[in-house]
Amino acid sequence: MKDSPQRRYEGRRRRTSSLATRLFLSATAWVVIILVITGFVLSSVYRQAVERSFDRRLNLYLRTLIAEAATPDENAEHQFQSLGEPLFEIPLSGWYWQIGRLDSEKPDVRSSRSLWDKELPALNEADSRLTAAGVRIGYVTGPEDQRLRMVVRQVDFGSDGRFLVRVAGDASEIFDETRTFDYYLGGTFAALTLVLVVTTIFQVRFGLAPLKRISEALAAIRSGRAERLEGEFPVEIAPLARETNALIDANREIVERARTHVGNLAHAIKTPLSVIVNEANAHRGDPFAAKVLEQTQLMRNMVAHHLERARIAARVTVVGTVTDVAPVIEGLRRTMAKIHRDRDISVEATCPDGAKFRGERQDLEEMVGNLVDNACKWARSQVSVEVVLLPPTGSEPTSTLHILVDDDGPGLSPAERAQVARRGQRLDESKPGSGLGLAIVVDLAALYQGSLTLGAAPTGGLRSELVLPAVA
Incomplete structure (x- = not known):
């Protein structure tokens, strides 16, 4: 499965931490190696100096003995x-x-x-x-x-x-004097190593502090608490911050242009389709006109589906968008209760305080709205919406939202569940809709690295479980 943006960010943050560790270990290793080599060299040089001094003393006695023997x-x-x-x-x-x-x-x-x-x-x-x-x-x-x-x-x-x-x-x-020197040398170098290690720790800690600030700022942008990298950075890091801000601005501009192009394309396609439909409606008795109307409706559905995907894909690339879940769920509950008031459908919803969706509000409304609307169409009397916020786990390093939509309708068999999730598939033509609702939910959830699972509800009907990224 493709890694989510949050997983990639967490990976970069872990690599940043490991970079500091590698720098510290590398610097410490080099310090120890250099001091050990220097210690061996100094010990060898001192030993040779002591031997030379000792040899001069022996040579003095030797020359004296030779002089005594000669006279x-x-x-x-x-x-x-x-x-x-x-x-x-x-x-x-x-x-x-x-x-x-x-x-x-x-x-x-x-x-x-x-x-x-x-x-x-x-x-x-x-x-x-x-x-x-x-x-x-x-x-x-x-x-x-x-x-x-x-x-x-x-x-x-x-x-x-x-x-x-x-x-x-x-x-x-010779040996005693050299050994004493080695003891003092080892103690001095041990103290020097400790000082250098502590100095290296401070250098690595404070030297990489700007990178840590950038990492935290990027986390704030990702979670929606900030829009740009703010603050003063050292000369070496400032270009990175400027380029990152420029990349964020360019990303927003690209998204805005994509939205504009999608809107223009939608208007450009709707006009010729409307002309074709009007011409076909003028010849309703003609089998050819009926076929044109049928295919035109399919074209409209397909265009609507792919334009919606393009619009969604453009939106999910925007960095730092966060949506409160509770207001969205409550608004949909009231709306669906009014829409299906004539069938006396009870819509209940529970959502923990502080639950946040890592994405845009209209996308969450569209996904949950499709699921709740579908549940209300098939429910006999009751629909329930429950939002569960799960913290990060070993298999899922980010928080996730689990939105459970249950109804007490007839439910679906496993084969029917697989069929209705496909684009344009409808099991009952008597119910209103184009058959694109669940397919749009699947596509939207996939764009946010989420998923939609259909199962059996405790009330006997269908359970739709929507998993989306959350903000902890």
């Missing part, structure tokens, strides 16, 4: 005591140095007191890097499974031999 002190007890780091004296402190000969079958190894009788492990070339000064730097696992940062350099003292000098420091200093 042996006459007093061997005091050799290598000028490093100035007490941790080299504390057993298994994590700070170690070691010097070993490379050109002797039994290498002479000297170590810091902190090593005790342990040795520093070799540095894996795959897990280390070599500097321009010939120093290899990397991480190793030392005594007591300590994680060490170590610098290694081979030194050739000429006739004194070749030596391998190694200095290692406790890498937990």
Whole structure:
């Protein structure tokens, strides 16, 4: 089934809401992604800075050891005591140095007191890097499974031999300092993320506020509470509001022109038909004239039907038309009671206060009038009209009017109900009318995305249920 205008509007409104949600989620996602990437970059940069500072410290000890080894002190007890780091004296402190000969079958190894009788492990070339000064730097696992940062350099003292000098420091200093930085960085970025998310919420909320105003204004136009988009809009939204108002004005102009053309066409067709009828009436005894009168009447009915459809189609395109239902129902009740006064037909009507039809008054009068008039023609003594206003449901997102017209006449079988709803079909020629009443009601209801259903009334006659869009 084709979506009604209200359904299309509700869909646009939901899409507007989802647009705000998508903008917020997208902005939040980008903020989080950027902050996470920035956090990783800053953490990596800081870790490298800490390692460089640590390496400079190790290289200082390395150069000092090389200088001590190159100029042996006459007093061997005091050799290598000028490093100035007490941790080299504390057993298994994590700070170690070691010097070993490379050109002797039994290498002479000297170590810091902190090593005790342990040795520093070799540095894996795959897990280390070599500097321009010939120093290899990397991480190793030392005594007591300590994680060490170590610098290694081979030194050739000429006739004194070749030596391998190694200095290692406790890498937990690097890890602890980096971890502390990461904690502060994570806390700072978490607070920054919260601030940016709140800022984004305000930006999206207030940035899309003009669109929400336009959405509410369009709802007001659709419900008949307003005719145009009013108020001041931002520079970016103002063209949209102007074009929307221009579209509404153009729509009204088109409808007015259509009404004018329909009226002109009706007058243009009626004149030649009247001439044909008058000529045929002048020769009533002629079978040909009788046939002309018969076909002319059919033409009149068809023209009336299609002109009425054109007129209705032009009217239902007007945006924002709303009609109070109770006055229409009460007026029809009084009118039909007077028309069928000679048959003593009782016409009763009930309608809830505030019920409104989303359409033009004359269309509602025509639809309900046809149904009530048809019920009065067939009723024995009683016709009732009941209006029920149903709120939106899951299957029907808009409010609907259910107008029930019951009579206590003979009623119709299911096959007869299907027949009388077709244009020009009449079950009893003795009753006045052209057979177009119910067909016009069906067409009118369809143009408003409504429906007409025929069934059995509780009083034994026919029940006509007309469903139309309502204003909540």
